[in-house]
Amino acid sequence: SKPMTLDECTAAIRGKVGDDSGLAATLRFDCGEAGSIYVDGKALPNTVDNRAADADCTVGITLDNLAAMLRGELEPATGFMTGKLKVAGDMSVALRMQRVV
Numbered sequence: 001s002k003p004m005t006l007d008e009c010t011a012a013i014r015g016k017v018g019d020d021s022g023l024a025a026t027l028r029f030d031c032g033e034a035g036s037i038y039v040d041g042k043a044l045p046n047t048v049d050n051r052a053a054d055a056d057c058t059v060g061i062t063l064d065n066l067a068a069m070l071r072g073e074l075e076p077a078t079g080f081m082t083g084k085l086k087v088a089g090d091m092s093v094a095l096r097m098q099r100v101v
Contacts, residue, residue: 004063004067009066013070013101057088061086
């Protein structure tokens with residue numbers, strides 16, 4: 001499968017989030033130089049964009065690993081345990097990550 005772009009990952013997350021993901025928090029995927037994906041689960045309807053703003057929880061992850069999560073090839077828990085994603089901020093938000101990927 002060809003690599004997903006930031007725009008493709010953003011669109012995939014937007015599709016999964018829908019109007020109300022139940023996240024009830026803000027979550028930022030920080031893909032370094034590739035950019036960020038910001039999920040505002042407090043806004044109704046929820047919004048997904050590419051701002052690099054402070055969030056309740058920030059997940060540091062490569063774009064390739066984020067794409068693997070979106071394709072169902074990498075479970076968030078496995079990614080965390082194997083160091084493929086780094087979580088900063090509210091851990092309880094990270095535990096709800098599967099609502100958006």
